[in-house]
Amino acid sequence: MKNIVVLISGRGSNFVAIAEAARSQNWEAEGLKLACVLSNRPGVAGLERAREFGVPTAVVDHKDYQTREAFEEAMIEVIDRYEPAVIVLAGFMRVLTSRFVDHYAGKIINIHPALLPLFKGLDTHQRALDAGVRIHGCTVHFVSSELDGGSIIGQAVVPVLPGDDAHTLADRGLKVEHMLYPRAVRAVASGRVRLEAGRTQMDKDTALELVVLSSQA
Ligand code: GRF
Numbered sequence: 001m002k003n004i005v006v007l008i009s010g011r012g013s014n015f016v017a018i019a020e021a022a023r024s025q026n027w028e029a030e031g032l033k034l035a036c037v038l039s040n041r042p043g044v045a046g047l048e049r050a051r052e053f054g055v056p057t058a059v060v061d062h063k064d065y066q067t068r069e070a071f072e073e074a075m076i077e078v079i080d081r082y083e084p085a086v087i088v089l090a091g092f093m094r095v096l097t098s099r100f101v102d103h104y105a106g107k108i109i110n111i112h113p114a115l116l117p118l119f120k121g122l123d124t125h126q127r128a129l130d131a132g133v134r135i136h137g138c139t140v141h142f143v144s145s146e147l148d149g150g151s152i153i154g155q156a157v158v159p160v161l162p163g164d165d166a167h168t169l170a171d172r173g174l175k176v177e178h179m180l181y182p183r184a185v186r187a188v189a190s191g192r193v194r195l196e197a198g199r200t201q202m203d204k205d206t207a208l209e210l211v212v213l214s215s216q217a
Contacts, residue, residue, distance in 0.1 A: 001028075002085035002189050003035035006055075007075075007092040012037070012046020013174065014090040014111060014181050019053040021182035032189045035082040038075065040094055062094055072100040079104075086189045089143065090181070098145035106195035108143035109188055111181050113173050115139060115155055120148035125166040125173065136160050136169060138177045140184040140210070142195045151200040153193055154210025156180040176214050183209055 006015050015037060021027070022034050037050035038058045050057045058078045065071035071094075079087065089110040101108060114124035116139040118131075128136045137157040144150035156176035160169060187193040187210065193202045202210070 001033045001035075002031055003033050003082045004086050004088060004185060004189050005035055005079050005082050005084040006037045006050075006088045006090050008037060008039050008044065008046040008090050009041050009093040010044050010046060010091045012044070012049045012090065014177055015046050016049050016053075017178035018088065018090070018182045018185050019049070019055065021186070023053070025186070027186065027189075030186075030190060032085075032186065035084065036078070038078055040071075040075075040092070046091070068095075068097055069099065072097060076100065076103060085191075086185065088181075088185055095147060096143065096145075101143055101145045106142065109140055109153060109184065110143050110148075110150070111177055111184075112139045112141065112148050113170065113177070115157065116141060116148060116152060123166075125169040128160065129164060129166065129169065134160050136173060137212075138173055138180060140180060142200065144198075151195060151198060153188065153200050153202075154180055154184045154212075156212035156214065158214050176212050179214075180210065180212050 008015055034055045036056045036058055039047050040060055040062045042059045042061055047057045060074045062071045087104055087108045115137045119127050135157050137155055139155045140153045142150040158172045158176055187206050192206045
């Protein structure tokens with residue numbers, strides 16, 4: 001089995017999208033298993049969602065550790081038990097050091113709510129509105145030690161519409177996150193998408209699957 005470990009900090013809607021895809025597409029028959037959901041915050045809704053799907057949960061509370069390094073060591077101890085094929089950041093809100101990233105080289109992926117390399121960091125929807133762009137969306141990428149800077153795996157695009165505010169734009173973007181992220185997780189976990197010398201490699205069919213163009217309002 002190729003284990004998938006999901007790191008969260010909050011509501012876990014992307015985890016739910018992944019878990020629903022795993023169930024309806026029977027990922028276990030392909031040798032892919034949602035092995036654990038790890039949260040750095042106790043009591044968040046995403047942990048409850050994981051239990052509903054029967055996925056084991058763990059909490060490593062960053063507040064219990066004096067340094068980022070000690071916090072990450074504790075996470076590594078939990079994660080390594082599963083020998084994961086992929087580590088999925090799904091609304092995980094802690095910056096990771098290069099020590100952690102290097103430990104899982106080429107195995108950590110993240111979803112960012114903007115079309116990278118535009119709008120790295122926080123408040124992406126408001127910044128997109130302020131910039132006056134007509135399209136927005138999300139990006140799945142390999143995690144490198146540069147924040148939101150790793151090689152891109154897939155992207156989903158939505159229109160920016162008249163009257164949008166940061167909330168309506170975020171809601172529209174989240175819908176396509178839920179379409180894109182399960183496809184990307186499956187492709188990376190199965191080895192169809194790989195990081196080689198810092199660049200994402202995949203075949204044409206996979207590349208087409210990992211671009212979502214949505215005109216839904
Ligand atoms: C998503 O918008 C994702 O792009 C960002 O954090 C949010 C997580 O939402 N990285 P959820 O916890 O998956 O609902």
